[in-house]
Amino acid sequence: MNASDENLLSTALHDRVGEATPDLDALVLTSVRRGGRIRRTRFALAGLGAAAVVAATGIGASALAGGGATPVTVDSAFADASSTTAASAPHQLAAGDTIKLPSGAVAKAYQLGQQVPPGAWPDGMAVQPVPVIVIPSDAATDDADPSGLFVIAVGATDADLEWMQTQYADSTVPILVTRGPSTDSSDVAPLPPADTSPAS
Amino acid sequence: MRGLARRGSVTAEEDAVDDFAAFVHATGTQLYRTALALTGDHHLAEDLTQTAYAKVFASWRRVRKADNPVGYARTILLNTFLSHRRLRRSSEQPGRVELTETLTSSPDEAADANSETRLDLLAALRRLSATDRAVLVARYWEDRSISETATDLGISEAAVRTRAKRALERLRPLLDDFSPERNLR
Numbered sequence: 001m002n003a004s005d006e007n008l009l010s011t012a013l014h015d016r017v018g019e020a021t022p023d024l025d026a027l028v029l030t031s032v033r034r035g036g037r038i039r040r041t042r043f044a045l046a047g048l049g050a051a052a053v054v055a056a057t058g059i060g061a062s063a064l065a066g067g068g069a070t071p072v073t074v075d076s077a078f079a080d081a082s083s084t085t086a087a088s089a090p091h092q093l094a095a096g097d098t099i100k101l102p103s104g105a106v107a108k109a110y111q112l113g114q115q116v117p118p119g120a121w122p123d124g125m126a127v128q129p130v131p132v133i134v135i136p137s138d139a140a141t142d143d144a145d146p147s148g149l150f151v152i153a154v155g156a157t158d159a160d161l162e163w164m165q166t167q168y169a170d171s172t173v174p175i176l177v178t179r180g181p182s183t184d185s186s187d188v189a190p191l192p193p194a195d196t197s198p199a200s
Numbered sequence: 201m202r203g204l205a206r207r208g209s210v211t212a213e214e215d216a217v218d219d220f221a222a223f224v225h226a227t228g229t230q231l232y233r234t235a236l237a238l239t240g241d242h243h244l245a246e247d248l249t250q251t252a253y254a255k256v257f258a259s260w261r262r263v264r265k266a267d268n269p270v271g272y273a274r275t276i277l278l279n280t281f282l283s284h285r286r287l288r289r290s291s292e293q294p295g296r297v298e299l300t301e302t303l304t305s306s307p308d309e310a311a312d313a314n315s316e317t318r319l320d321l322l323a324a325l326r327r328l329s330a331t332d333r334a335v336l337v338a339r340y341w342e343d344r345s346i347s348e349t350a351t352d353l354g355i356s357e358a359a360v361r362t363r364a365k366r367a368l369e370r371l372r373p374l375l376d377d378f379s380p381e382r383n384l385r
Contacts, residue, residue, distance in 0.1 A: 005368045010340040012321050013237055017341070020242070022232035022249065028221045030250045035257025 040148060040174055093149055093168060093175060101160040107153035107177070148174035155179070220260050224253060227270050231277055237337045238281050240322035248284075252277040278338075278352055282330050324371055332367040335360055 093099070095111040153160060156179050168175055231252065235245035255276050256263055263269050325333050331353065338349040339360070350357045 005372060006340060009336065009368065009371065010343075013337070013341040016321055017233045017236045020233050020236050020245075022228055022246065024225050024228045027228050027232075027246075027250060027253060028224045031224065031253035031257050032217055032220065034250060034254030035260070038254055038258035 093151070093173075095149060099151070099153075099164070101153060101156055102163050103155070103157045103160050105153060105155040105157070105160060107151050107156060107160075107164075109175075110150045110152070111148075148176065151175060151177040153177055153179055216260055216264075219264060220257050223256075223264075223269060227273060228253070231273060234274070234337060234342060235277060235281070237322075237325070237341045238278075238333060240326040248277065248281055251280050255280070274342075275352060278334055282334060282353075321371075328367050328370065331355070332363050335363045336367050336371075339364055 093109050095109055097109045099107045099109070101107055151164070153164070156164075156177075161177060161179075164175075164177055228249070232245060232249045235248040235252075236242065239245045239248055252273060256269075256273050263272050266272055325336070328336070334353055335349060338344040338352055339346070344352065346357050346360050350360045353360070355363075
């Protein structure tokens with residue numbers, strides 16, 4: 001290697017790429033759209049983490065209390081629901097809504113990032129892994145506020161989850177659904193690829 | 201009250217987008233050219249640049265307050281390129297550049313020695329390992345120092361020197377062709 005080689009390479013590179021010009025307006029639009037998706041994905045995952053931490057805290061507190069804590073059932077956890085739709089789902093899901101699933105199980109929606117109240121998951125459940133599905137939200141506008149919902153559907157069957165996919169396929173906000181903590185790793189539905197992947 | 205708060209949030213978001221757009225307009229061309237030198241392909245370069253800026257935008261509130269947002273964007277671009285190449289490494293093996301692999305596609309191009317060499321240069325760069333390529337682009341396209349290149353790529357300065365030397369040796373046959381003395385002959 002000598003200075004001549006370095007100069008030649010530098011000249012050659014400038015000659016080859018030095019006049020390339022991107023469409024900056026398109027670059028801005030695409031980057032904002034993709035960046036918004038990345039941000040929402042991070043936000044959703046942060047919500048999941050918060051929910052898991054809250055559940056773990058609840059379980060830990062029960063254990064420390066020596067089993068003296070009042071067992072919380074799924075029904076009691078949802079007893080304060082503001083509205084319940086029988087065997088159906090609200091057209092556009094909102095935080096606080098409850099959904100009666102076809103199997104009879106009840107699901108409740110929370111704002112992503114919201115602290116899930118102790119008891120939302122029954123005591124004694126292990127924390128990891130958390131089975132989760134994400135309902136695709138093609139209708140979501142990319143420049144909307146990063147918002148989303150986190151649905152806890154304890155006891156939901158696969159058919160229930162498919163039913164929810166159908167019900168909320170046109171949701172304007174991302175919806176993450178979990179059946180709650182489980183010890184069965186095969187029960188984990190894969191997350192769709194996040195938009196943090198490298199160029200492809 | 202809630203409406204006012206929401207309107208304020210929307211305005212802040214619009215400001216952030218405007219701010220980000222100004223940043224892209226100021227830095228996008230240079231970053232895109234770096235991506236083109238790294239990938240050797242306009243479509244890949246566009247995608248790489250978009251991905252890097254998308255990641256920047258996802259953290260824009262933090263990045264805009266940073267001392268060197270441009271440096272942050274460059275680092276994101278390099279890391280995205282390197283991580284992507286690692287995933288695809290099995291499909292490309294670094295090796296000695298074969299000058300027979302010209303990319304000329306027409307008699308006009310073949311007649312234009314400089315054009316041919318320019319095309320060959322990108323083809324030759326694509327045959328190098330991702331890290332070697334990143335070293336060359338940082339050093340000889342962006343004029344980064346050995347120390348800066350080492351920091352950018354997370355490798356030692358000695359590794360930068362070694363990789364630059366090795367990569368330049370592989371490219372030497374092409375560079376000889378690009379030499380003005382030879383073109384005058």
